[in-house]
Amino acid sequence: MDIVNKYLTQYADQLDTKACLIARNAIADSYELLSEHLADGLWLVAADENTWEAAGEQTAAMLDAAGQKWERFEVPMPDEGDPICDDTLIDSYREALRETGAVSGLAVGAGTINDVVKMGCHLEDQPMAVIGTAPSMNGYNSAIAAVLSDGVKTTGPCTAPLVVIADLDVMAEAPYRMIVSGLGDLMSKPVSNSDWRLSARLKGTHHSPEAMEIIEHGARALEGVAEKLPERDRDATKGLVESLMLSGIAMSVAGSSSPASGGEHLISHFIDMTAYAFDQPHDLHGCQVGVGTLTTALLYEKLQALDPATIDIDARVEALPAWDDYEAQLRERFGKLFDAVVKHAKPGYPSPDELRARLTQLVDEWEMVLDEVRSTLRSEQSLEDELRAAEAPVRFAALDVDKDRARRAIAHSKDIRNRYTILHLAWELGVLDEWADEAIEHLYE
Template sequence: MTTDHLHALLDRYCNLDRLGDDGRRYRTHTRLVRIETGIIRRIPGALRDLGLTGSAPVLLVCDANTRAVAAEDLLARFNEANVAATLVELQPREGHVDLLCDDDLVSRLAQATQQRGAGHLLAVGSGTLNDAAKAAAHELGIQCSVLATAPSMNGFTSGIAAVLSKGVKTTRTSAAPAAVFADPVILAESPYRMIASGLGDLYSKPVSNADWNLSAALLGTLHSDIVMEIVNAGAALLDGVAPRLPSRDPDAVARLTAALMLSGLGMQAAGSSGPASGGEHLISHYIDMTAHAFGETHDFHGCQVAVGTVVTSTLYHELLAIDPSRISIDPLVEAHLDWPAKQALIEARFGPLAPAVIEHARRSWCSRDDLRARIKSLVARWDHITEAVQRTLRAPDDLEQELRSAGCPTRFGEIGVHRDRARRAILHCPDIRARYTILHLAVELQRLEAFADEYVQA
């Protein structure tokens, strides 16, 4: 696919303002996405044309790696174009090797922005730097843009930032980037694990979309054909891409990147990460938060998501095989924990992280009366609900095979997570986010524990 074709597709969903059949307006605020070789030299002019430059300098936000890869070159291009710009290289917290997007990093970046009198933030990097820049820009009430240096995740164009807050990985409203730039040559030269991570993030969509459909069908939460149109446009770009990535094929990398951008635009239009983040992301977030809290291992976000995708697609496969006439409601309601018991369980499971987790779990917990009504609805509307989730689902074996063709991990051991921790990730992660997923349904049907035990032993 040519660059022009990719840009035409991306332009269709930038600056979106469309009225849905539900009477809601679906908007995106990103004005420009460009994926092309040599893009760095065109960024200063593009930002100027968009009215994003002026007397206040553009602040390039980088780390040591992305400074060498692109930020120094980009700063020189701003100087050549007589566009005011300066640079900040973010450093890990004392005692840490890697940057971590947490409240501290966002605060430090906001302070640096104010100290330099910057009027626009331009992240040069991928997940951590992008999230920090969006969160800081939102806090300061200014706009931001990004030069992606690795196709590692789908958050470049989203209006949310993933921030570790009080030990819990949270998503918060942030400044959607005004413009996003990427050079396929730079992207293709990024560490391959980051490329595989991007594919892993996108291959979660069959199950995250199923979770979105499940929540809408069972709980009446938001669902949108407009958002699904954007998501499906990105998914269509991935046909045949996975096996071409290990050779760093530039066209495959460009298509992957465009699909990541479209996924983020879908989140913008939805006003949440719901269309792109389901139970598989909760597993990844659990791995992240326990890694940072207890010094355990973790991997790139999308690699963890890929592992979670195989877990949740397998869980869907098992639950869809249930005969709804055999679901006995009274024992399920009786086994459902009241809130004091649920809170005590969370405290036992999460230790020092419990206070922050409880904030999220309280919002997703339901009473026994509400659970009874929910399961009655599930049984009565089984065919409708299962048809809704199966619109996007794919067989777990097919997903795993395609991920493996790209060298993406699909099992906990491949991301350094041992069996006991893997079991905890599956069992405990539903409590860390107030978003209904197949994991939550499995808890309510009293099936998650047996599934987790069997899965980690396989």
């Protein structure tokens, strides 16, 4: 049994996904697995024009050969860019499920289409499966969907696909930017896991050793992969896909996206939300995450170089703005996005007593805290070398994000999620603006 299905079996009582087929010619060989888990009746197959060409026609041929009833839900392509998973598109898919009398959903695509079908079927209480078209992100088998709602990209709980089909010939021939996006998403794990440990230590949030074990297996699946991806090597693609699936399993086992999402994802989400709200450029999520990972890795290096004796706790508590004053800053920073942001920022805003207790604990347990975050951390240079080997973007300019917006992504993204990260700690220490300036000087041009 392969490592992905081993964990699907081991944690079957905690996971929605029951099977994953990662192989060459997987689409042609997938009907038995799909029919075992989806309901008997009409299946509603969602695809856009690109994913239909990549895998939809093969899927239709496979379904027709098996005598399976199906109808196509065509995901509309916008005039510019790619489809976006938002409330409107989810509602359209839900309506199509009802109108066609479909009993199951089948997504043919990657992040957006998978999330639309996941959330639509979840809200309609119907089973679904996915046939992947690109190894671009780790959300195929996760029990969350990323949805653009009120101008902010948020994650919401849903039912994960019962079956994931990853045809390596399809995956390896995806647009290359999507392939390195998947790698960029996974490169965040050493740093996001440090954030997860930091939050557990300083805020007492949940941490799962079981999920960490799965993440470690995912890291091993990536060994030697980066330099072979530009060749569209099938074995390297398999390692990338396995690691992506293991990441999704880890999130489900942990009960949150914390094993795979920390400060680097907040930077990416900030870029996304400002792109949608203010018509500014952005890149694929995982490409942004890769550059965000280099950023937060640099911040961790600065934290490790800090002398705890220089932390003036009284001064930091004294400098903490009252919430009303900080709320006014948020309104000025985020403009029309303020209402969507403030509901995340307020629950995570520390009281003076909370800040004092946390900084006191940090100073008292300095070496213990650093030892914990170092247990998964990698240097910025080692992460950058691996991304460069795969010809992935490693600078904000390569994402078409200008220098001022990149700096704001580092300095302000902590407020868009109530999740404690190195960005939050740097802000509480009063050094986030300084460190953001230094990170931009290294990571822009």
